[in-house]
Amino acid sequence: MPNASNSQTWSLPPLGANPSSAGAGTNPGSFACKPDLGGALAFSSPDTPGMPAPSDKTAWDFMPADWNYADGHWVAPAGFTPVTQLEHARLGSVTSEMQRVAEREGHLTPEQVRDEVAAGRMVIPANPVHLGYKLDPMAIGRASHTKINANMGASPVSSNTAEEVEKLHWAERWGADTVMDLSTGGDLDATREAIIRGSTVPIGTVPIYSMIIGRQIEDLDADMILSCLEHQAQQGVDYFTIHAGVLREHLTYVQKRLIGIVSRGGSMLAKWMIHHGEQNPMYTLWDDICQIMRRYDVTFSIGDGLRPGGLADATDHAQLAELSTLGELTERAWANGCQVMVEGPGHVPFDQIEYNMKLQRERCHGAPFYVLGPLVTDIFPGYDHITSCIGATAAGYHGAAMLCYVTPKEHLGLPKRDDVKQGVIAYKIAAHAADVALGIPGARDHDDELTKARAALNWEKHFELAYDSDTARAYHDEDLDVDTDFCAMCGHDWCSVRISKEIQEFASGKDDAYAQNQPKVTLALTPDQQEILEKRGVLSPEEIHRLASKTRTAMGAESGHQAACHSDRADDAEAEALQTSSL
Numbered sequence: 001m002p003n004a005s006n007s008q009t010w011s012l013p014p015l016g017a018n019p020s021s022a023g024a025g026t027n028p029g030s031f032a033c034k035p036d037l038g039g040a041l042a043f044s045s046p047d048t049p050g051m052p053a054p055s056d057k058t059a060w061d062f063m064p065a066d067w068n069y070a071d072g073h074w075v076a077p078a079g080f081t082p083v084t085q086l087e088h089a090r091l092g093s094v095t096s097e098m099q100r101v102a103e104r105e106g107h108l109t110p111e112q113v114r115d116e117v118a119a120g121r122m123v124i125p126a127n128p129v130h131l132g133y134k135l136d137p138m139a140i141g142r143a144s145h146t147k148i149n150a151n152m153g154a155s156p157v158s159s160n161t162a163e164e165v166e167k168l169h170w171a172e173r174w175g176a177d178t179v180m181d182l183s184t185g186g187d188l189d190a191t192r193e194a195i196i197r198g199s200t201v202p203i204g205t206v207p208i209y210s211m212i213i214g215r216q217i218e219d220l221d222a223d224m225i226l227s228c229l230e231h232q233a234q235q236g237v238d239y240f241t242i243h244a245g246v247l248r249e250h251l252t253y254v255q256k257r258l259i260g261i262v263s264r265g266g267s268m269l270a271k272w273m274i275h276h277g278e279q280n281p282m283y284t285l286w287d288d289i290c291q292i293m294r295r296y297d298v299t300f301s302i303g304d305g306l307r308p309g310g311l312a313d314a315t316d317h318a319q320l321a322e323l324s325t326l327g328e329l330t331e332r333a334w335a336n337g338c339q340v341m342v343e344g345p346g347h348v349p350f351d352q353i354e355y356n357m358k359l360q361r362e363r364c365h366g367a368p369f370y371v372l373g374p375l376v377t378d379i380f381p382g383y384d385h386i387t388s389c390i391g392a393t394a395a396g397y398h399g400a401a402m403l404c405y406v407t408p409k410e411h412l413g414l415p416k417r418d419d420v421k422q423g424v425i426a427y428k429i430a431a432h433a434a435d436v437a438l439g440i441p442g443a444r445d446h447d448d449e450l451t452k453a454r455a456a457l458n459w460e461k462h463f464e465l466a467y468d469s470d471t472a473r474a475y476h477d478e479d480l481d482v483d484t485d486f487c488a489m490c491g492h493d494w495c496s497v498r499i500s501k502e503i504q505e506f507a508s509g510k511d512d513a514y515a516q517n518q519p520k521v522t523l524a525l526t527p528d529q530q531e532i533l534e535k536r537g538v539l540s541p542e543e544i545h546r547l548a549s550k551t552r553t554a555m556g557a558e559s560g561h562q563a564a565c566h567s568d569r570a571d572d573a574e575a576e577a578l579q580t581s582s583l
């Protein structure tokens with residue numbers, strides 16, 4: 001007899017209603033805000049009290065001085081030819097790159113992509129030179145899926161072009177959406193060229209690295225800066241990190257920090273400013289730099305040269321003063337027709353992440369935020385792909401549009417191929433978790449398919465749907481290389497999924513012979529399997545696989561077929577008929 005508490009009804013969470021009603025498989029009654037496509041929020045988390053409100057301005061408020069507004073739309077001066085995706089969008093055109101982005105995003109139309117680009121809330125980093133090779137256009141913005149970047153590049157003490165190209169393919173294989181070539185050693189030009197020619201994803205660089213090869217930072221001048229940018233733009237680089245926001249007047253704030261300036265570009269430009277007693281040349285040359293960026297449609301990734309390098313320095317005066325300058329530079333770049341994203345921290349305590357994301361949204365008028373991590377603790381060197389992936393998930397949920405991966409080698413050495421994989425996977429987890437939580441239509445469909453396969457104890461499907469099928473299969477087969485209705489974690493008698501399945505099979509009428517007082521009996525572990533489990537941790541992986549394969553025969557499985565103990569055999573039509581007649 002149901003008691004009063006059983007009949008209680010539960011209402012949906014108070015926020016968001018159903019933000020993903022247009023897509024199957026996403027969260028009904030999510031705690032995320034209702035989708036606001038075409039508005040300042042797009043897909044967003046609700047604001048904790050005290051968070052800065054979004055800016056009421058967009059890129060439309062920072063138009064080139066010689067454009068005019070007439071009859072409800074903007075008109076470019078006579079003879080003007082649009083080059084950048086932003087300029088095309090401002091004129092109302094849908095480019096082939098916008099079309100491709102809409103195909104890839106699924107929940108966006110080409111016109112929505114255009115409108116987000118025009119508002120400055122989305123960028124499509126696609127240098128036409130790179131489009132002439134193999135670039136597959138993608139978008140970064142809060143209206144689209146959360147993206148991840150993988151850094152690579154030779155250092156003066158390790159790696160070479162061939163190794164970096166191999167890492168590029170490895171990063172693409174595991175799902176990196178963009179790749180940054182941060183080479184500081186070897187043949188920088190050749191490595192960059194090879195990476196651009198070989199990549200289907202946008203390539204970013206930090207051009208100041210190559211500006212100082214063979215010279216001291218103090219010798220850097222305007223000609224060197226502009227000619228280097230022009231050269232890399234001609235090569236086909238899709239986005240540049242330029243640390244123009246570190247100003248002379250900010251340097252005083254750095255003195256109180258535990259670890260000073262940790263950005264390579266930021267520290268070098270600080271040294272230049274102190275040596276010359278002048279303002280940051282990237283800042284003073286900003287409008288000239290914009291002209292080069294516009295000519296090749298290279299997207300700005302305005303660097304955060306004063307990002308915190310430890311929790312103690314997070315959200316300090318230096319970082320926030322620079323963020324305000326990044327907002328000013330964003331406005332000026334938009335007025336020059338350039339696409340802009342803004343870079344962010346770094347090392348940030350978990351509780352400060354939302355504020356950091358929402359402050360950027362206000363100061364930079366919704367320009368996509370591209371964050372490094374952030375790491376939420378400093379004491380786990382060797383595991384910083386995990387410490388930062390936790391921060392990255394929060395950052396994605398609270399507004400970051402792209403997450404720059406961190407590998408286990410962070411702070412310790414140059415990532416090798418497997419480190420790249422570990423970093424990319426950690427960040428795919430962060431980005432996907434944020435997309436599901438934000439209610440991006442369809443984001444959860446893949447999760448639901450895997451849950452169904454897991455519930456059916458359908459191991460083949462389970463492996464197929466796993467993001468890293470190889471690892472999932474290897475971990476499973478280490479102990480039980482056979483298609484059983486359980487795995488080695490709990491074993492047969494304790495497998496709750498198997499028990500649930502049997503209950504459901506009975507309740508649905510699928511199993512004619514099943515009776516509640518006659519539990520269905522399937523084979524549990526054979527002596528061979530028990531032996532394997534007992535020796536777990538003692539045997540080598542090869543020996544475990546050799547022993548594990550013995551279990552297939554022991555369980556009666558023919559090659560390529562399920563074992564007899566596998567109960568996922570009911571015919572749906574038969575089951576439905578049984579249900580209709582029996583229940």
Ligand code: SF4
Nearest residue numbers: 487489490495496497
């Ligand atoms: S044995 Fe345990 S871990 Fe394995 S499928 Fe069953 S419930 Fe899941």
